[in-house]
Amino acid sequence: MLVRRRQFLQSAAALGASLALPAVAAPIAASARKESRFELIPADFKVALDPASPVQTGVWSFNDRFPGPLLRFRRGDRASITVRNQLPQETAIHWHGLRVPNGMDGVPGVTQEPIPVGGRFEYRFDLPDSGTYWYHPHQASFEQVPRGLYGALIVEEDKPPRVDRDEVWVLSDIKLDERRQQVEDFGRILDIANDGRRGNQLLVNGLVAGPERKIAVRSGERLRLRLINAASARFFKLSIEGHAASIVAWDGQGLELPQTAPADGIVLGPGMRVDLILDCMEKPGGRFEIRESARPRSPAIVLGVIAYTAQPALRAKPLATPILVPPNVLPEPDLAKASDHYIMFQGGMRGAPTIGMVDGKPSRIQDIMARQGLAWTMNYNAQHEHALMHEPLLTLSRGEHVILHMVNETDFVHPMHLHGHFFRVVGINGVANPAREWRDTVIMAPRQSIDVAFIADNPGEWMYHCHILDHAAGGMMGTIVVE
Ligand SMILES: [Cu+2]
Structure with a gap:
């Protein structure tokens, strides 16, 4: 690790000032935390999707804004977000990518009771990591998200790169x-x-x-x-x-x-x-x-x-200041001592017939699709969303260094998302991935295998699912327990 980092520093220095390594974000004392409060009200709403047209389209959204309001924090802040549910359905809100305590993760039936119609729930958590995130319901996601319930959540860096304009496109x-x-x-x-x-x-x-x-x-x-x-x-x-x-x-x-x-x-x-x-x-x-x-x-x-704009140029040459954003302090997995875990994905309308366990019984998935609404298996299990979920896919001990080998035996692409943790993408089809980027969602191409590594340091039962929300609803959703 040290060698790698030193080599990196040398190569960064050789590449010039614009690539200089930004300082790693320092820990923040509890006393220095500032509480930022927001209220989110998911409800029915009518919106002009095309400002040039008088037509209003019904959506579900937050605070009569579509998309929902941009929630902006500073790294180290403490968030307090009260959700008042004015939808005609129960809901719960998930903070995609944020490393929150399990009880604040917004997964009904797993981390909290759903927020009833007319009810409220206060989400409170610290924000140790800067970056670009978003929020959306985790209740009936395949319906609530496409109806319009989503918004951006930005956590600003301590020392962001100097820019003239910071734009968010949802x-x-x-x-x-x-x-x-x-x-x-x-x-x-x-x-x-x-x-x-x-x-x-x-x-x-x-x-x-x-x-x-x-x-x-x-x-x-x-x-x-x-x-x-x-x-x-x-x-x-x-x-x-x-x-x-x-x-x-x-x-x-x-x-x-x-x-x-x-x-x-x-x-x-x-x-x-x-x-x-x-x-x-x-x-x-x-x-x-x-x-x-x-x-x-x-x-x-x-x-x-x-x-x-028609204005004369602000400057003739690009800014020479660094463009990199300061990395977050994420727990670094040691591949040499990591334990191997495998998750196999099967199913879908195309490809070989899939046998999986449904309600404790081996079943041919293609035969029960229409009746059960299930089309996918993870490690030979097909499970319905949340409330009916029985067995965790994996149980990890707290502090365990983990390599998760994800094997996609389907003919479909799947963006796989793990809650509560970031992982490094360390392998693609068994070959080391030199970029080793941190992510919370990684694309598995059809028939591809992806290896990710992380330290299971956030206790609780965490969702692990495809972010094609119809796939998640159809069985490609499970949990990983960190105990
Ligand atoms: Cu998928």
């Missing part, structure tokens, strides 16, 4: 009928057993995607763009015309070295986030598209544009 989609109202076909087995339920209209911060969604910049500015994929099933493959974007964080966790955004696009699966730094050095008046091209044989979709 990316999602919505399924509309010809009257521009939501199609209420949540939880169909056809979606559960395939790629999940996708909308037919892409949204950027709750508005229809397109060239009208502008990020106005002045020539010479440095832009930090935080992208959050809040869609239930849709992947985004994002590229920015005419600009070299540097990836500085995945899932809120600062990278040791910036990554150059791939020319064919940055892939962001459901639940995932990426932080980009762009030096906007084009001429005043220029317009550059931000495009989505996840579907290989379909034309790219314009999500929005970077629109340069």
